[in-house]
Amino acid sequence: MTDTPPRPATEITRRQAFGAVGAAVAVAGLADAATAADGPIRAPLPAPEGPTRLYPHASATRATRDLSGLWRFKLDPKDEGEAQRWHEGLAGTRAIPVPCSWNDLFDDARNYFGAAWYETEFHLDPAWKGERVHLRFGSAVYRAKVWVNGQLLGEHLGGHLPFAFDIGEAARFDQPNRLVVMVENKLELARVPAIPDPATSRFYLEDFPQTSYDFFPYSGLHRPVWLFTTPAAHVHDVSVVTTRSGATGVAEVSFTVAGGWSGAATLTVSGGPSPIRVPVQVSGGRGAGTVRIPSAKLWGPNHPFLYTLTVTLGDGLDEYSFRIGIRTIEVNGDRLLLNGEPVHLTGFGKHEDFILHGRGLDLPVLVRDFELLKWIGANSFRTSHYPYSEEAMMLADEYGFLVIGETPGVSLTFSDRADIIAARHKQLTADLTDLIDRDKNHPCVILWSIANESLTKPFHTLDEAPADAVGKGTAFFRDMFAHVRALDRTRPVAMVSVQGGPAEWVGQGDVICQNSYDGWYAVSGRIDDAAVVLEKEVQALRQAHPGKPIIFTEFGADAIAGSHAHPAEMWTEEYQADLIAMYLRVLGRFPFVVGTHPWAFADFRTAQSIMRISALNQKGVFTRDRRPKLAAHHLRKLWAGKEPEEA
Numbered sequence: 001m002t003d004t005p006p007r008p009a010t011e012i013t014r015r016q017a018f019g020a021v022g023a024a025v026a027v028a029g030l031a032d033a034a035t036a037a038d039g040p041i042r043a044p045l046p047a048p049e050g051p052t053r054l055y056p057h058a059s060a061t062r063a064t065r066d067l068s069g070l071w072r073f074k075l076d077p078k079d080e081g082e083a084q085r086w087h088e089g090l091a092g093t094r095a096i097p098v099p100c101s102w103n104d105l106f107d108d109a110r111n112y113f114g115a116a117w118y119e120t121e122f123h124l125d126p127a128w129k130g131e132r133v134h135l136r137f138g139s140a141v142y143r144a145k146v147w148v149n150g151q152l153l154g155e156h157l158g159g160h161l162p163f164a165f166d167i168g169e170a171a172r173f174d175q176p177n178r179l180v181v182m183v184e185n186k187l188e189l190a191r192v193p194a195i196p197d198p199a200t201s202r203f204y205l206e207d208f209p210q211t212s213y214d215f216f217p218y219s220g221l222h223r224p225v226w227l228f229t230t231p232a233a234h235v236h237d238v239s240v241v242t243t244r245s246g247a248t249g250v251a252e253v254s255f256t257v258a259g260g261w262s263g264a265a266t267l268t269v270s271g272g273p274s275p276i277r278v279p280v281q282v283s284g285g286r287g288a289g290t291v292r293i294p295s296a297k298l299w300g301p302n303h304p305f306l307y308t309l310t311v312t313l314g315d316g317l318d319e320y321s322f323r324i325g326i327r328t329i330e331v332n333g334d335r336l337l338l339n340g341e342p343v344h345l346t347g348f349g350k351h352e353d354f355i356l357h358g359r360g361l362d363l364p365v366l367v368r369d370f371e372l373l374k375w376i377g378a379n380s381f382r383t384s385h386y387p388y389s390e391e392a393m394m395l396a397d398e399y400g401f402l403v404i405g406e407t408p409g410v411s412l413t414f415s416d417r418a419d420i421i422a423a424r425h426k427q428l429t430a431d432l433t434d435l436i437d438r439d440k441n442h443p444c445v446i447l448w449s450i451a452n453e454s455l456t457k458p459f460h461t462l463d464e465a466p467a468d469a470v471g472k473g474t475a476f477f478r479d480m481f482a483h484v485r486a487l488d489r490t491r492p493v494a495m496v497s498v499q500g501g502p503a504e505w506v507g508q509g510d511v512i513c514q515n516s517y518d519g520w521y522a523v524s525g526r527i528d529d530a531a532v533v534l535e536k537e538v539q540a541l542r543q544a545h546p547g548k549p550i551i552f553t554e555f556g557a558d559a560i561a562g563s564h565a566h567p568a569e570m571w572t573e574e575y576q577a578d579l580i581a582m583y584l585r586v587l588g589r590f591p592f593v594v595g596t597h598p599w600a601f602a603d604f605r606t607a608q609s610i611m612r613i614s615a616l617n618q619k620g621v622f623t624r625d626r627r628p629k630l631a632a633h634h635l636r637k638l639w640a641g642k643e644p645e646e647a
């Protein structure tokens, strides 16, 4: 896995890319200096096998159909569906919306994580005859198996990332086509994220359901299901790396074409005063070219300017367009530079979570969240603790949010059995590959987060961690960091640790990301004392990781909306507001702290436990239905300089 992929025909090295920003902006702080300047900054695209995984944007040569709507649904608690050939047609169903989690809709499905079956019909448009027809799922949590007209198309493991099938001969033009999907979200040890292992740990605190992470394991088809067409020879994947050369924006584009196609193609960048066209030659299914944009408008939080890049094969044999932003991101010493200028991240860790929909894509909530982020003066967020929807990433490009893109690698523990760790290694590697494959071209993504709060042993256990747990984690994360850097070194990479965590793990990152709960889980109820502890924590971090930028990716307090006290006490809105204000005050003294993300943006559903009133984590500065708590007004004053009554 750590092998460096072969170099592409046209490759940009890191030095060239970052050198374009200016001589002073070296690669310091990114990876280790020896490897930083060598090798491709973006791995060559893999050979175009299987269906394209590009987002299904419609174009002159591509039709799309969103299959969202009411489907038929049936639980399969005995796992008998396949033996009973439910894939040939479901009986005794109820209606379910797609996309949506199933858990908050039906009384008997609230804590159900076993197999469930979905069914719908679709008709193929006669105009699609002769085209390739693809079926694409934005996210199925956690394992999905897909049939069309009783014919198995394939399976997918791991939620939050898209997968597609070429439906080939399975679908017919002369009849309605039956689409059946089995989805299960069994909470298993070998999955990512995992559950705690009762065989190796004794727990003193129980959650229901028993997860090792603090969010509800929502299940189902969470994102749209698309049918889309392409011509037989079609753009299969595209990779764009943007840099600057003086006032000129440079987009280095490489792409693959299905079927080993060769011929003339055109790259077009539009959105500026006039479209810029660059002819390129495709040979054996690969093409590459450089588009130079004079007096380019840069992408950034205050000016999220987007151009449109179109790849056209021949005279219009296939056409695929999407939006790009010209920006650079890098670590220079202990600073994070966006377009060559230091940037400080303000914002939150979030969740895809809302009343009734669970984790199902909800476009009104997405837009409202981004409006509230703007209102409060946030310039960024972390996709804690899994990849968010592609729609969220496209919208973040438009709003100009800086995104820390995180994997589902939450609470990985290294006291577990070797075979379990190996299975998670495999899954996390696949998740990283797919996440980078999906989001590599988004200007909004500025940092990859490999994992959140990895631990030597699970939380809430009485047992000591085994002596070799740190070493096992060090080796595991060495592989993950190497994997990310082999795929994409246009962005820094980090992992998020909690209250320090083993320095050997987090220290492999280009940026140190720290979750810290002084004044809440530690030094509870004493904000002044917590400030002293926090100051020491920052100094200890600095000592452990000299010269690296630090982001505080979580800190905060639960606050029950409407609960007040003076002087402030835990669980009140005042305490939450004061604690967050204290963190910002203390952290603001350290210029190497380049980001402050209170936890969390909004209250969210989690497991039932004595730690979580109403099965909600209430550290949101907004309630679950997006009403501001006191802390939201305080943050707005600090970040946007606005008083509550100001528009």
Ligand code: BDP
Pocket (backbone or CB within 6 Å): 213, 214, 215, 385, 452, 453, 498, 515, 554, 599, 617, 619
């Ligand atoms: C952190 C986790 C986050 C939790 C938070 C909390 O990263 O997922 O929700 O603590 O306890 O440790 O509120």
